[in-house]
Amino acid sequence: MWVTEQNVARVVEAYVGEYASGKSEMAINRALELKNQGRQVTLVDLDTVEPFYTLRPLQDKLENLGVNLICLSAKDSFGLGETGAMLNPKARWALRHEGDIILDIGYGIHGAKTLNLVEGANESEELKILLVINYTRPMTNSRERIKEYIKSFDRIDGIIANTHLANETTVEIIKKGNTEIAAVAEENNLPVVYMAVDIRLAEEVNQHEFEIPIKFINRYMPEAIWS
Amino acid sequence: MVAPATPKSWYLPSKPHKFCPGCGHGIVLKALGETIDELDIQDKTIFGCDIGCSLLAWDFFACDSTQTHHGRTTPVMVGIKRARPELIAIGYMGDGGGYSIGSQHLLNAAVRNEKVTLILVNNTNYGMTGGQMAPTTLPGQKTETSPFGRDPELTGYPTKGPEFISELTPDGAYVARATVSKYKQLRRFLRNALRNQIEGNGFSFVEVLSTCPTNWRTNAQQTWHFLEDEMEQYFTVGELKTPFGKGDK
Amino acid sequence: MQKVIGETKKAFLTGNEAIAWGCLAAEAEIMFGYPITPQNEIMHYWTRLAPKYGKNFLQTEDEISAGFTVCGALQTGLKAFTATAGPGNVLMQEPFGMAEAMRLPFFAIIQQRGGPSSGTVIYSQQEVSLTAHGGNGEGHRIVYSTANHQELYDYTIKGFNTAWKYRFPTFLLGDGYQAKMREPLEMYDPSDRGIEIIKPFPLIGLEGHIGEDREPQHLRNIYSLEEELYDVVLKYDSEYDSIKAELVEFSEMQCEDAEIIIISHGVVSRAAEDAVKALRAQGIKAGCFRPITLRPFPREQLLAVIDKSNAKKMLIAESAMGQLERIVKYEIYGQTLPVETLFMPGVGIIDYDLINKVKSII
Numbered sequence: 001m002w003v004t005e006q007n008v009a010r011v012v013e014a015y016v017g018e019y020a021s022g023k024s025e026m027a028i029n030r031a032l033e034l035k036n037q038g039r040q041v042t043l044v045d046l047d048t049v050e051p052f053y054t055l056r057p058l059q060d061k062l063e064n065l066g067v068n069l070i071c072l073s074a075k076d077s078f079g080l081g082e083t084g085a086m087l088n089p090k091a092r093w094a095l096r097h098e099g100d101i102i103l104d105i106g107y108g109i110h111g112a113k114t115l116n117l118v119e120g121a122n123e124s125e126e127l128k129i130l131l132v133i134n135y136t137r138p139m140t141n142s143r144e145r146i147k148e149y150i151k152s153f154d155r156i157d158g159i160i161a162n163t164h165l166a167n168e169t170t171v172e173i174i175k176k177g178n179t180e181i182a183a184v185a186e187e188n189n190l191p192v193v194y195m196a197v198d199i200r201l202a203e204e205v206n207q208h209e210f211e212i213p214i215k216f217i218n219r220y221m222p223e224a225i226w227s
Numbered sequence: 228m229v230a231p232a233t234p235k236s237w238y239l240p241s242k243p244h245k246f247c248p249g250c251g252h253g254i255v256l257k258a259l260g261e262t263i264d265e266l267d268i269q270d271k272t273i274f275g276c277d278i279g280c281s282l283l284a285w286d287f288f289a290c291d292s293t294q295t296h297h298g299r300t301t302p303v304m305v306g307i308k309r310a311r312p313e314l315i316a317i318g319y320m321g322d323g324g325g326y327s328i329g330s331q332h333l334l335n336a337a338v339r340n341e342k343v344t345l346i347l348v349n350n351t352n353y354g355m356t357g358g359q360m361a362p363t364t365l366p367g368q369k370t371e372t373s374p375f376g377r378d379p380e381l382t383g384y385p386t387k388g389p390e391f392i393s394e395l396t397p398d399g400a401y402v403a404r405a406t407v408s409k410y411k412q413l414r415r416f417l418r419n420a421l422r423n424q425i426e427g428n429g430f431s432f433v434e435v436l437s438t439c440p441t442n443w444r445t446n447a448q449q450t451w452h453f454l455e456d457e458m459e460q461y462f463t464v465g466e467l468k469t470p471f472g473k474g475d476k
Numbered sequence: 477m478q479k480v481i482g483e484t485k486k487a488f489l490t491g492n493e494a495i496a497w498g499c500l501a502a503e504a505e506i507m508f509g510y511p512i513t514p515q516n517e518i519m520h521y522w523t524r525l526a527p528k529y530g531k532n533f534l535q536t537e538d539e540i541s542a543g544f545t546v547c548g549a550l551q552t553g554l555k556a557f558t559a560t561a562g563p564g565n566v567l568m569q570e571p572f573g574m575a576e577a578m579r580l581p582f583f584a585i586i587q588q589r590g591g592p593s594s595g596t597v598i599y600s601q602q603e604v605s606l607t608a609h610g611g612n613g614e615g616h617r618i619v620y621s622t623a624n625h626q627e628l629y630d631y632t633i634k635g636f637n638t639a640w641k642y643r644f645p646t647f648l649l650g651d652g653y654q655a656k657m658r659e660p661l662e663m664y665d666p667s668d669r670g671i672e673i674i675k676p677f678p679l680i681g682l683e684g685h686i687g688e689d690r691e692p693q694h695l696r697n698i699y700s701l702e703e704e705l706y707d708v709v710l711k712y713d714s715e716y717d718s719i720k721a722e723l724v725e726f727s728e729m730q731c732e733d734a735e736i737i738i739i740s741h742g743v744v745s746r747a748a749e750d751a752v753k754a755l756r757a758q759g760i761k762a763g764c765f766r767p768i769t770l771r772p773f774p775r776e777q778l779l780a781v782i783d784k785s786n787a788k789k790m791l792i793a794e795s796a797m798g799q800l801e802r803i804v805k806y807e808i809y810g811q812t813l814p815v816e817t818l819f820m821p822g823v824g825i826i827d828y829d830l831i832n833k834v835k836s837i838i
Contacts (some may be wrong), residue, residue, distance in 0.1 A: 048247075048357070048441050087247040087441045108358065109374040113444035117248075122446075238692060251654040270685055278698070286694040289687060291680035294696040295544065296574055306548025307681070309534055310506060310556065315682045332544075335537035368526070414769055 010126050011039075014115060015160075016153065017132035018105035018139050022162040024055060026132050027104040029217040031067045040099025044091050045071035046114050049159030055104065058220055069095055087117060095120045109151040111153045128157040130193060135163040135177025146184045150195060150218055159185045161195040161212060171204050238289040245283045249450055250405040251437030252280060255348055256287055259317070259411065262417045263290065264426065268315045273307050276302045277320035277329070280354040284319055298329025301336050304343045306310030315424055316343040321351050326362040326386040333388075337395045337430050344424045345429040346417070347388060350439040351458065353449045358442035360373055362386035365461055370442075385461065388434050393467040399429030402468040406436040408455055410466065429472045436462055480529060484664040487763060491654040492517030494625045494661055495559070495585055500525055501666055503673050506532040508545040512564040513597035514652035515587040519559065539564040543571025543584075550580045551695065553678025555636065559585035561652075562595060564601055565610075572645050573611035577697035579712075581639040581646075581676070585632070588651040590822035599652035600822040601742055604799035607647050608771040616716045617648040618723060620772040621741040625661040628654060632675075633666055638732075640674040642719055649770065651795075653743050654826060669738025716772075724777065725768035730756065730779045734763030736838055737790045739778075741767050741800055744793055744825045751830035761786070762834060775807040782813060789837060790832045793818040793825055 011034060015023040024047075031043040043054045043062065055062070055071045062069050070090045094101055095118060103121075105114045112129050115121040131153065133140050140146050163177025174202060178195045185192045192212045197205050199216040207214050233239070235261050246252045272290040276282055278297035285294040295303045304318040313372050325333050325347040336343065352370050353359040359372040363385045367376040393402040403424040405413040413435060420431035436458050440450045480500045489497070496520050499507070507526070509519045523533045536542040542558045549556035560568055565586055575582035587631035588603040590596030609615035618632045618638055631648050654736050666673055684690045699705040727745070729752055731737055738748045745766035755762040767774050767779055782790070794800040797819050805815065818825065818833045 089248045092248045109369055109371055110358075110442075110444040115442050116446045116449065117440060119446075238694075271681070273680055275548075282698065285696050285698075289692045291682065291686075291693045292695065293548075293680055294698060295547075296697075299540065299544045299570070301572075301621040302536065303548035303551075305534075305536075305541075306508065306545030306550075306556065307552050308548075309532065309545065310549035310554035311681050314552065331537050332541055335541070378590060470566035 011102075012095065012124055012126040012128065013101075014103040014105055014112065014121070014127060014129045016105045016112050016129060016156075017107065018137050018149070021107075021132045021134045021137055021140070022196065023107075023132050025106050025217065025219060025221050026130070026160055026162065027102050028055075028058070028062065028220045029045070029196075029215075031062070031102045031124055033064060034100050034102075035066050040068070041102065042068040042070060042094060042097045042099060043102045044094045044118075045069070045088070045104050046087065046091055046117070047085055048108075048114065058123050058223060061220070062224070068097065092119055093118060095124060096119055098218065112155060127222055129153075129155055130158050130160050131156045132160045132162050135161075135180055136165045136173065143180055143184050146181060147187070147205065150184070150188055150190070156190060157195040158191045163195075164198060169198060169201065171201065174205065176199070176208070178210070178212065232335050234264050234292060235292060236260045236263040236272075236288050241286040244287060246280065246412055247441040249438060249440035249447065250280070251350065251435070251439070252284065254407040254410065255346065255413070255435050255437060256284055256307050258413045258417055259346065260288065262414060262421055263288070265418065266421055268421065268425070271313065272302070272375055274317045275307070275316065275318045277318075277324035278355075279321040281319045281321050281324065281348060282355065284429060293348060298324045298327070298332065300324065300453050300456050301329055301332035301343075301345060304345070305341045306344045308341065311328070312342070315421065317344060317421070318345040320345065320347050321354070322347060322349045322351070322361045322363040326388055333392070334395060337392045337400070337432065340400060340429040342424055342427055342429060344420045345433075346420070347432070347434045348437045349388075349458075349462070350437045351385075352439060352442050354439050354442050365457060387462065389432065389467045392432050396430050396468065399470055400468055401428070401431040401470060403432070403466040404434045404436065404462060404464050406454065406459055407438060408436075408451070408459070414465070416466065420464070423449050423470060434462075436464065479665045479667070481665040484662060484668055487663050488658060488660050489625060490517060490656060490658045491625055491628050491650060492587070492656070493521050494628040495632050495648070495650075496521035496525060497663055498629045499557060499636075500529060501629075501663070502633045502636040503555060504531070504557050504636060506534070506549055508534050508536055508542040508549070508556060508558050508616055510539045510542045510560070510564060512539070512561050514599075514655040514726070515559040515585065515789050516587060517655070531599065531775055539567035540570055540830055543568040544574070546582060546772060547571050547574050547578075547580055547668065550582060550680045552681045553676050555640070555676045557583050557585070557636070559829075561587045562589040562591055562597075562603070563593070565606055569606065569610045572617075574697055575614060575645045576611060576613055576616055578695055581643050581644040583635045583639040583646045583648075585648045587655045595820055597652065599824060600794065601651060601744065601795040602799065603649070604770060604796060604803070604822060607649050608803070612673050614713060615771065616644050616712050617771055618642070618644050618769065619649050620647065620678065620725070620768060621649045621734070621770050622654065623743055623745050623766070625657070625659045626655070629661055629663060637671075637674045638723070642723075644716060648804040651743055653781070720772040723769055724772050726774040726777050727766045727768060728781050729764050731763030731765060731785045731787070733761055734785045734789045734790065735761045735788050736834055737782065737785060737787045738762065738764040738793060738830060738834070739766070739790055739800070739804055740764065740793045740825075741770060743797060747825050747827045747830055748793065750827035752826060753832065754831055755834055756761065760834065760838065763787075770803065773803055773807045778804070779808055779811060782808070782811060787813055789814050789816055791816045791818060791830070791833060791837065792832055793833070795820050795825055797821045
C-alpha cells in the first residue's frame with residue numbers, strides 16, 4: 001500500500017490541486033510522516049502564484065522537526081517587495097537532494113506544468129503526482145466539476161480526498177464529499193490514495209465505514225495567520 | 228574556473244540577485260551594468276524601478292536608485308531629469324507598468340521628447356503578481372487571467388510599444404526592441420539609448436524581450452523556444468528610430 | 477540670494493496670485509501642474525513669473541504625473557511643488573502617499589471645490605478628510621487651513637519650510653472663494669521678517685564617487701514583511717507625534733466668557749468672527765475658535781479654551797457635511813459640551829447664517 005514505505009527506496013511526490021484545497025497541509029503531514037519513519041525528507045515550496053502566503057511562517061517549526069525545507073525564507077525575502085512570483089533557485093535542483101522529496105505545487109491554470117521548473121521531475125520514474133480535492137471548494141463541489149477539473153491536468157497518478165470545512169467539518173460532510181470524489185476517481189481509473197481526516201475527528205470517523213483508507217492529519221497551516 | 232566579470236556598477240551586497248532561475252532580468256541588468264561602466268556614468272546615474280519584477284532591482288546597482296509606484300516610474304524619472312539635467316535618468320519597468328497602468332505617462336513623455344532613458348522588459352505576463360495576462364500576452368497564450376488562452380476578439384492584440392512610440396516621437400528620439408537572446412545587440416541598443424540621453428538628443432526607449440520560465444512553466448528548452456520562435460516572431464527585433472544612422476540589421 | 481519681492485508693500489491680489497508670489501518668495505524652483513479649477517491662476521502666474529527668475533514649469537499629462545514628477549524632483553534636492561483641487565486631489569493621493577512613505581518634502585496647494593465627483597468648480601470645504609487623512613496609510617501629514625490672502629502668502633512660505641524641515645507632506649488647504657477673491661495683503665521678502673528659508677537638499681544624485689567617497693543611495697517605499705513595515709510606520713508615527721506640539725496653530729476670539737463657542741476653519745472662520753462681534757453687540761456672549769492646522773489638530777488648546785469659558789454649547793459650522801465635526805469630536809472625546817452643527821456642503825457661510833443659527837439654539 002501507498003502509505004508504508006519501509007521498503008521504498010525513495011519517495012518523490014508532488015501535491016497539486018485547487019487553491020486552498022489542502023495541498024500544503026497534505027505535503028507537510030506527508031513530510032513529517034516520512035521523517036518519523038526515520039527517513040530523510042526535503043519539502044519544497046513551489047507555489048509561484050502566491051509565494052508569500054505559503055510555508056514561510058512554518059519554516060522554523062518544520063526545520064526543528066528535522067524536515068529540510070526549500071522555500072523563500074523571511075531572510076531571503078527581505079526587501080523583495082510585493083507578493084512576488086518567486087522561486088527559490090534551490091527548488092530547481094530539488095531532485096538532486098538525497099532522500100524523499102515532497103513537492104508542494106501552488107494552484108493556477110498551469111497545474112502540474114510547474115514541474116517543468118524542477119530539473120528532472122518529468123523524467124523521474126519515482127515521481128507521483130497527487131491531486132488533492134476538497135469537496136467543499138466551489139470549483140470541485142460536484143461530480144461534473146471534479147471531472148472537469150481532473151481533465152485540466154495532463155497527468156495525475158492518484159487522488160487524495162480531503163473534504164473538510166475548517167472548524168465546521170462534520171462526519172456527514174466528509175462522508176458525502178469523499179464518496180463523490182471516489183466515484184469520479186473510479187470513472188477516471190484513478191486510485192484514491194487515502195482520505196485525509198482531521199485528527200480531532202478521530203473518534204467519530206471509523207475506518208470500517210469507508211472503503212478508502214483513512215489517514216488522520218494534523219493541521220499546521222492555521223499557524224499562518226491567513227489560513 | 229574563471230568567474231564571469233561583474234560590472235563595476237553592480238551593488239555587490241545585493242548579490243546574488245533575487246530573480247527566479249532562468250529569468251531574463253539578470254541578462255538585461257548585466258548588459259545595463261556593462262553599459263553604465265563603459266560610458267562611465269555610474270556616479271551620475273539615477274536608476275528608477277517600477278512595481279512588478281523590475282522592483283527586485285531596487286538595490287541592484289551601485290548607483291543612486293529610487294523605487295516608485297506601479298506605472299509611475301516614467302513621471303518620477305521625468306521629474307528627476309527636469310530638476311537636474313546633468314543626471315542620467317534610467318527608468319526600468321515591465322510591460323504592465325509601461326504599456327498598461329503607466330501608458331499615459333509613457334505616451335506623453337515620448338511626445339514631449341523627455342530626455343530620459345526607459346527600459347521596458349517584455350515577458351508577456353505579470354510575473355510578480357502570479358502570471359496574469361499583460362498587454363503583451365500573445366494570442367492564445369494561457370495566463371491566470373486568460374486561462375483558455377488570450378482571445379484577441381475579447382482583449383485585443385499584444386501592444387507593440389516601440390512601434391507606437393517611434394510614431395509619437397520627434398527626431399532625436401531613440402527607439403528599439405532588443406531580446407535577451409541576442410546579447411551583443413542588446414548591449415548596442417542600450418549603449419545607443421544611453422548615449423542619446425548623454426548627448427541630449429531626446430527620448431530613449433528600449434523594449435527587451437525577456438524570459439519568465441516560472442510563470443510560463445517551461446524548462447530551459449521550452450523557455451528558449453517560446454522566446455525565439457513565438458515572441459521574436461510576433462515582436463520584430465531591431466532599431467525603429469535612431470539619430471545615429473542605421474547600424475543594425 | 478536675489479530678493480524676489482524687494483521692499484515690503486501692500487498689494488491688491490487674487491488669492492491664487494498671492495500663492496504664486498508666495499512660492500517665489502519661498503524660493504521654489506519648479507512647478508509641475510495640471511489644469512483644474514479653481515487653482516489655475518497659480519499655474520498662470522507661476523508660468524508668467526518663472527522665466528524672469530530662472531524658475532521652471534512643466535504641464536504634465538494628468539495630476540498623477542504632476543505628483544510623481546514632483547516626487548522625482550524633490551528627491552534630487554530641487555524645491556518643487558504642485559497645486560490641485562477636487563478630482564485632481566483624489567488622483568494626487570497616490571503620489572502624496574509615496575511622499576509620505578519616503579518622507580519627501582512635498583508641499584502642495586489644494587483649492588477646494590464642490591464634491592463628490594466633478595461637483596462644482598466653485599467652492600467647498602469638502603476636501604478636509606481627503607487632504608488630512610487621505611492615502612492608503614496613516615495620513616502623516618500637515619495641513620494648514622487659511623482664511624485670507626495674507627495667510628495664503630504667509631502659509632505658502634511657511635508650508636515649504638515645514639515640508640523641508642519635517643519631511644511630512646504639507647498642504648495649504650484653501651478653497652475656490654479664497655482663490656478667486658481679491659483683497660490687499662502685504663508682500664514681503666521672508667528675510668525682512670527674520671524668516672529663514674530652509675535650503676533644499678538631495679536624497680539621490682549626491683556628490684562624490686560611489687564606492688570611494690560614498691555609498692549608493694537606495695530609496696524605496698515597499699517592504700516584503702509585515703514586521704518591516706510595522707517598524708517603519710511606528711517610527712514615522714512617533715516622529716509625527718513628537719513634532720505635533722510645535723506645529724499646531726489656532727486662533728480664538730472672546731471665548732473666555734462665552735456661553736457659546738463657534739468652531740470653524742478656513743474662510744468660514746471669517747464669518748464666525750463677524751458673527752461674534754454682531755452677537756456681542758446684541759448682548760449674546762459668543763466666542764469663536766479656529767484650528768489653523770487641521771492636522772495636527774490643536775486639541776489641548778481647544779480643550780483649554782472650552783474649560784475656561786462659560787460655554788453651554790458649541791456650534792460647528794462648515795461648508796461640508798461634518799468633515800470638521802468628525803475631527804473635532806474625535807479630538808475632544810470625553811468633553812461633554814453639547815454640539816450643534818451648521819453644515820452647508822459646497823455653499824458659503826456668512827455671518828448672517830451663523831447669527832441666525834446661534835439665536836435659534838441658545
